[in-house]
Amino acid sequence: MTRFFQVSFLVLLSTTTAYVVPHSSLSSATRSSGISVQPTMFMSMKRMSQPKFPSILQKTRTITSTSSSLSMSTAVAPSASTSERKKRLAAGMAFLTGWADVFLFNKYRTFCTMMTGNTMWMANAVIEQNLTNFGYYLSVILSYLCGLAIFRYSDLRLKDKTMKFCAIMVSLLFVGSDVWYHILTNGSRWGAAMMLACGYGIVNSIGMEETGTLTFVITGHMTKLLNQFIDRFSRAAGRKKMNASQKFALQQNSAVVSSFFGGAAWACYLIQKHQMLQSFGIFSAIGILYSLLFFWQDMESLGGAWWLRKDGAMCDNLDDDGKTCLLEEQQPNGSGGEVQN
Numbered sequence: 067m068t069r070f071f072q073v074s075f076l077v078l079l080s081t082t083t084a085y086v087v088p089h090s091s092l093s094s095a096t097r098s099s100g101i102s103v104q105p106t107m108f109m110s111m112k113r114m115s116q117p118k119f120p121s122i123l124q125k126t127r128t129i130t131s132t133s134s135s136l137s138m139s140t141a142v143a144p145s146a147s148t149s150e151r152k153k154r155l156a157a158g159m160a161f162l163t164g165w166a167d168v169f170l171f172n173k174y175r176t177f178c179t180m181m182t183g184n185t186m187w188m189a190n191a192v193i194e195q196n197l198t199n200f201g202y203y204l205s206v207i208l209s210y211l212c213g214l215a216i217f218r219y220s221d222l223r224l225k226d227k228t229m230k231f232c233a234i235m236v237s238l239l240f241v242g243s244d245v246w247y248h249i250l251t252n253g254s255r256w257g258a259a260m261m262l263a264c265g266y267g268i269v270n271s272i273g274m275e276e277t278g279t280l281t282f283v284i285t286g287h288m289t290k291l292l293n294q295f296i297d298r299f300s301r302a303a304g305r306k307k308m309n310a311s312q313k314f315a316l317q318q319n320s321a322v323v324s325s326f327f328g329g330a331a332w333a334c335y336l337i338q339k340h341q342m343l344q345s346f347g348i349f350s351a352i353g354i355l356y357s358l359l360f361f362w363q364d365m366e367s368l369g370g371a372w373w374l375r376k377d378g379a380m381c382d383n384l385d386d387d388g389k390t391c392l393l394e395e396q397q398p399n400g401s402g403g404e405v406q407n
Contacts, residue, residue, distance in 0.1 A: 149314055151363060152277045157321040158359045159273050159281040164329025166352050170262070172343055174255045178263040179270070179282045181207050202256060209260040213267020221275070229276075232268050233360035239265035240353020248346045262349060269356055276363060279318060284326050287319040 163179050170178055177183045184203045191199035216235065221228045239261045247258040266282070273281040280286060294316055297303040308316065336342040 149317075153318050153321050155359065155363050156273070156277040156279060156281050156318055157325040159269070159277070159356070160284075160322040160325035161329035161332075162352055162356055162359070163269075163282045164326040164331075165333040166262075166266075166329075166349070168330050168333035168337070169343065169348055170259075172337065174259045174262075176203070176206055176255075176259055178206060178210065178259060178266045181210055202259070205256065206259050206263045209263035210267045213264040213269075214271055215267075216264070217268045217271035217275075229272070229360050229364040232272055233357040233364075236265050236268055236360070237353045237357040239268075240356070241350040244346055244348070244350045258349075265353065272360060277318070279322065281322055281326075284323050287322045290315060291319050291323070 167177060167179055170176060176187075184206050188200055188203035188207070191197075191203060217228070217232060220231050224231055243258040243261040243265075246261065247253065247255065251257065270280075270282050273279070294308065294312060297306050298308060299305060336348075342348060
């Protein structure tokens with residue numbers, strides 16, 4: 067079991083680090099706002115050097131267009147380290163969710179990660195007048211809602227400590243599901259599925275809050291990827307070049323889809339090659355890996371993140387080698403931008 071956990075951790079680690087794009091390759095797409103604003107600021111200075119328009123209305127339009135372009139450029143994409151953390155978290159969560167979905171369906175005949183299928187099966191149980199299945203799927207849905215409520219309440223009350231609290235809760239719920247199913251009840255799926263559904267209510271909330279995307283479904287990501295492909299290469303769409311935010315979305319959507327597939331393939335391998343469907347500890351391992359991923363994401367507040375430190379101080383902008391960074395007082399105007407030559 068120890069070797070299984072080590073191998074699973076290595077697979078997860080390789081998945082999350084595979085999508086950390088080198089800082090130099092992101093350039094304008096993932097640099098901080100100071101870099102992307104510069105072209106717009108240059109245009110504004112150029113406009114100021116031109117003769118003034120006699121019309122007050124024209125002046126107003128010029129100021130409005132300049133301010134709107136500034137706001138768009140500053141909100142185009144997150145900084146380099148922020149985008150890397152988001153992609154890392156999204157890829158890791160998608161991998162673990164794909165892994166869990168395969169085991170959930172084969173072991174408990176349910177999906178604790180999303181409630182669409184459970185709602186359909188509950189409706190089918192109503193038509194068949196099967197009160198047992200109706201109660202089962204209803205309990206799973208209510209448990210998922212309970213997990214959502216736990217995250218929301220803790221986020222409002224605990225603020226910066228929310229991630230650490232939720233990481234511990236997820237581990238306890240996932241380990242508890244294995245203990246319930248394999249030790250306490252010898253095969254009762256009710257309590258185990260309810261604990262897992264509650265845990266995934268917390269997990270999915272963290273994913274949406276921290277990454278800004280859904281890591282437990284991939285249909286939307288596939289849709290966005292196809293739309294971007296058509297817009298980029300279709301004559302009808304004008305073969306638009308992607309801006310900074312679209313490049314970041316492309317990378318994140320690709321990471322979620324491929325990681326989910328990788329997690330599902332890993333689960334199928336464990337079931338078919340090693341007959342681990344009924345093994346104790348599968349969901350415990352998944353829950354602990356989720357928690358480690360959340361602690362990793364929250365490393366800065368825990369006093370770690372040595373790769374983001376220089377002389378004992380935190381900073382957010384890494385050089386191309388990923389080892390050094392500019393401290394806030396060394397950055398121009400404290401904007402977190404790059405020193406210009």
